[in-house]
Amino acid sequence: MTAFMQHTAALVVGLCSHGLAVSRALQRSGINVYAAEQNPQLPGAATNSIRQLFLVDSFADEQLIPALLDIRRQLAQYQQVVLFATNDNHVRCFGVHLQQLSTAFCISWADSCQAVLRLQKKSELEQIAQQNRLNYPKSAVLSTTDTLAQQLDGFRYPVIIKPVQPLSSFKTQLAANLNELSAQLTQYQADLPILAQEYIAGGDESLYFGALTMDHGKTVQAMVGRKLSSYPVARGQTTVAEVVQEPEVIALTEQFFAGFNLSGPVSLELKKAPDGSFWVIEPTVGRTDFWAELCIAAGFNQPLQEFQLALSQPVTVTALNMNISWFDAERAPLSYWQAVWQHKSLRPYGKRAAFTFWQRSDTAPFFRACRNLLKRLSRKHL
Structure with a gap:
């Protein structure tokens, strides 16, 4: 040292x-x-x-x-x-x-x-995306459930809703019509204001994220990941993801963050519509994303780079390993074994697997997670 x-x-x-x-x-x-x-x-x-x-x-x-x-x-x-x-x-x-x-x-x-x-404010994202010439779903910030029909006049259903404030009581909900949307907003009235958007068609594998480490607006290193599974499906937190080559996602991510002079880790989630166009979903700023282990396992050590940038030190950049997939054993404990069964291989998707808890040099978190899972399953069974 x-x-x-x-x-x-x-x-x-x-x-x-x-x-x-x-x-x-x-x-x-x-x-x-x-x-x-x-x-x-x-x-x-x-x-x-x-x-x-x-x-x-x-x-x-x-x-x-x-x-x-x-x-x-x-x-x-x-x-x-x-x-x-x-x-x-x-x-x-x-x-x-x-x-x-x-x-x-x-x-x-x-x-x-x-x-x-x-x-961080979802209410700002439409303006930012439009200023940077990026596709963004038709949106409205709902501060009240009154005059809902007027506020969403001309919207195409289904509509997805998301709380403007982070870590609210729900992540996303999908409504097939105005009545269903009204019922959901009544249920989550304590989380207002809520962002409503036209839903972009496509499943989990149409969701991409561009991860960058930036130094005063300049990209130090970049990587693209693709969701393979999320919960709830196609609109929730990533549970399985892989590293992919998709230069357009990196270019769009840099385009979205242009002009902000950011430093540290950032990422942008994008959805690829059936016609091949990419649409901005949401950014993550001020921290690495939940799937940071995918980046780390691929050789993109964002936490180290964040540490070095904070101390004005030279940033370490290493080559990417594209042969990595990641499984969230916290939200979806059996996701890896489900993929193994589906692909009939211990290397599902043909890539080396990385995990949230398992690490040979640090096994205690894995065994504690297993113990907690068994407790939850026992309580559910009882």
């Missing part, structure tokens, strides 16, 4: 499977890794990739900010500590309280904080 590395560290907020992937990638790169988590029973909390787990009472801003500052005081032996977000609420929290946090931590996207906060 270099003298520089000895005086720096990373603090990962959240040890879901995504936070676990980030922690492991950093630790394998020789970085001192610490984590903050409110649930010590998560599989990721059992990892040997962190030096210490700091328990926090809550991830709500009013508890999290003082807790992070207190953790930084406990890490006073390090000259610089890089802060890592693992979900959109963390990113928003860090951005809103950047003035406080920047006195204690380094954040890769601190210089572009306002752009990151703007890109």
Whole structure:
């Protein structure tokens, strides 16, 4: 370990499977890794990739900010500590309280904080896409269920709805007609405002994401992934994905983020319509995406690059391995074995498999995840 590395560290907020992937990638790169988590029973909390787990009472801003500052005081032996977000609420929290946090931590996207906060808002995406000459589904932000017919006049059904605020009580819902949409909005009235969009036809395999690491608006490294399965189907969180060659997705991703002068990891989800056109679904900014392990396993070490950018260090870029698929054992525990059965091969899709929990050098999270799954299945059976 270099003298520089000895005086720096990373603090990962959240040890879901995504936070676990980030922690492991950093630790394998020789970085001192610490984590903050409110649930010590998560599989990721059992990892040997962190030096210490700091328990926090809550991830709500009013508890999290003082807790992070207190953790930084406990890490006073390090000259610089890089802060890592693992979900959109963390990113928003860090951005809103950047003035406080920047006195204690380094954040890769601190210089572009306002752009990151703007890109988080689904209500802003249509304007951004149109300004950058990209296809975006016909949309409306619904702040009330009154005059619904007028607000969606001329919309083609089915319509998909998404909460504007991150980590609301639902991710997406699909409505076949106005009556069904009205019932859904009544059910999720506490999550208003809600974004309504015309649904772009196509299944899981029509969903792509362009992942970039950026340095003040310039692309450092890029990769394209394609969803093979998601939950809910074709409109939910990725459960199986693969690395693919799709230069158009990279070009469109760079086009979407042009002009924002961003640094750190970003990604853009796009959907390929039946006519071959690509449509913007949503960006991820201020953090790596949930499927970060796919990038890491392919040789695109975004967490390391984020760490290096935050400290103004040269960024490490390595060649991509296109022969990788990824399975989310957190949301879909049996997804790999289902694919094995379907393809009659331990290398489904003809690619080496990467997983959320399993790693030979760090087996405790896998066995804890298995234990938790057995408990859930037992309760369901009873």
